[in-house]
Amino acid sequence: MSDAFDDEAEQTVSIQEYLKGVEEQELEADLVLGGDEGKECTYINGYMKRQAIFSCLTCTPDGNAGVCTACSLSCHDGHEIVELWTKRNFRCDCGNSKFGEFFCKLFPNKDIENAENSYNHNFRGSYCTCSKPYPDPDVEEQVEMIQCCICEDWFHEEHLGLESSDEVPRDEEGEPLYEDFICRACSTSFSFLGSYPQSIWAAGRQCDATVDTNKDKNVLEDTSSAGGSGKVKNDIDARNNPEVDHTKSGSEFACDGDGMSLGENSQNNVGSDQCVKTSSPLTTCVLGVNPENASALENKPLFLSKSWRDVLCRCEKCLVIYTQKRIAFLLDKEDSIAEYEKMATLKRTEKLQEREGAELSLFNNLGHIEKMEILNGIADMKNEIHGFLESFDSTKPITAADVHQVFENLAKKRRRLD
Numbered sequence: 149m150s151d152a153f154d155d156e157a158e159q160t161v162s163i164q165e166y167l168k169g170v171e172e173q174e175l176e177a178d179l180v181l182g183g184d185e186g187k188e189c190t191y192i193n194g195y196m197k198r199q200a201i202f203s204c205l206t207c208t209p210d211g212n213a214g215v216c217t218a219c220s221l222s223c224h225d226g227h228e229i230v231e232l233w234t235k236r237n238f239r240c241d242c243g244n245s246k247f248g249e250f251f252c253k254l255f256p257n258k259d260i261e262n263a264e265n266s267y268n269h270n271f272r273g274s275y276c277t278c279s280k281p282y283p284d285p286d287v288e289e290q291v292e293m294i295q296c297c298i299c300e301d302w303f304h305e306e307h308l309g310l311e312s313s314d315e316v317p318r319d320e321e322g323e324p325l326y327e328d329f330i331c332r333a334c335s336t337s338f339s340f341l342g343s344y345p346q347s348i349w350a351a352g353r354q355c356d357a358t359v360d361t362n363k364d365k366n367v368l369e370d371t372s373s374a375g376g377s378g379k380v381k382n383d384i385d386a387r388n389n390p391e392v393d394h395t396k397s398g399s400e401f402a403c404d405g406d407g408m409s410l411g412e413n414s415q416n417n418v419g420s421d422q423c424v425k426t427s428s429p430l431t432t433c434v435l436g437v438n439p440e441n442a443s444a445l446e447n448k449p450l451f452l453s454k455s456w457r458d459v460l461c462r463c464e465k466c467l468v469i470y471t472q473k474r475i476a477f478l479l480d481k482e483d484s485i486a487e488y489e490k491m492a493t494l495k496r497t498e499k500l501q502e503r504e505g506a507e508l509s510l511f512n513n514l515g516h517i518e519k520m521e522i523l524n525g526i527a528d529m530k531n532e533i534h535g536f537l538e539s540f541d542s543t544k545p546i547t548a549a550d551v552h553q554v555f556e557n558l559a560k561k562r563r564r565l566d
Contacts, residue, residue, distance in 0.1 A: 180233055182488055183495025186217040189255035191240040195264055197480075198488045201238055203230040203271040207250055211272030213241040214265065223253045230273045236300065236483060238265055268301060275302040296331035297452075297484070298338070298475060303331060308449050317350040317451050326350035326451035327486060335450045338473060343435050348456040433463040457481055532558050 181200045184190070190199055202220040203211055206227035219242035220229055239262040243252030252258060273281045275293060282302070283290045293302040294316075305313045309332040317325040327350070335341065460466075460479055470476040477483045511519065536554050540546070 178496045179489045179492050180231075181217055181492070182234070183492045183499070184217045186221050189218050189240055189242065189252060190216040191242070191252075191255045191258055195237045195239045195262075197482055198234050198236050198485075199238060201232045201235040203232060203273070204228065205230060205273065207247050211269070212267050213244070213246040214238060214267070214271060215242040216240040218254055219243075219252060223250075230271065232270055233295075234485065234488060235266075236477060238262075241265065268299075270301065276304050277307050278304065280304075294329050295485075296334055297328040298330055298334040298478070301331065308332065309447065310449065325453075327454045327456065328452040328484065330450040330452065332447055332449045336447050338475060340435075340469070341450065344459060344461075348453055348459045350451040350453045433465055434461045435466070457484065528558060528561060532561075 182198070184200060190196060200217050201214040202217070202224070203214055204220070204224045204227045205211065207213070207224065211230075214232065214235065215224060219240055223242055240252075240255075240258075241247070241262055242254075242258070243250060243256055244258045244262065245260045269275070269279060275282050280286075282293065291304060293304055294308070295302050305316060308316075310316070319325055330338075330341070457478060458481075462479065467476070467479075470479060481487055511522070514522070532554055536550070540550070
């Protein structure tokens, strides 16, 4: 019997805790969805730099298609949906040839196929090198995974290739000290990244880079003028997508005119001047080594510090290498999850301000009688709740029946007045 009361006590929360929980859930949803309210199919926007994408295993069990937020809600309601968090350079597939006779309800006039989209095992609901689902039904406690900023796959900490999870850079409270993460396969494929100064690696980095640390200050000074002075603020614990074979090089990735990764069926725009967003390339490489001759990084994952993208070299030779290796999106700060979430936070703030403004405008446009009825209703509710709390035993939890009784009393008072 005592255990039953203990369980009941554990489920009770204060009003402040409940409201805070709701607000946190709304914020988390806005950060993932990028402020997208899910009302319109994003296909018309083309290959978006980054957006929330979902896979419908009911319609495409092979996991070879992705749909936007609006289509996941309107066209695939009740289906088996896999949340993929965000994808770079992706266009909504809903209703195209991969869906057979199924047509998109929001935007049916789509191309037969989006050739520049990339897909990997995440679209089938599998993640990490272990190819387990998330959430995993075989484990009681779900553990967070870390997303690679290049291949965008997700990894469990025990499968990162580290000797201990203590090697993941964290502060005393367990919060990540890194902004981005590069998995073991991608760090090997793009080993020249290890030639950059120690300053771009988060504290606790475990791989030995072929770099002269005495050059760090000069490298940073040179790249500040080449890469801009903007600061990326946010940390990423991550969850998502594109196609990569973890036993090969990064040849699956391409770069389009906006510096975004392309799918395996796309054409390579190697000579595009728009691939890297920079005013003018440097004439001298700040690395001091030929990136093509950089040694391997001992097959270790990389944890990158804040603003690490600003340090990447923008000389002509490096720009060509980024493009050839199809990772020029790393030079675009807007590609990062941090910038995506920053944009989402801004949209959320604007949406809340618009909502408050609309409510105030509605109230101001009411007549005097309507205004007085609303104000009296608010006063009645305040008095009823105040009276309930004064007479209620503070040692007992408030139940749903108690709340219903409060509103029943308000309804009875309203009927008497009418």
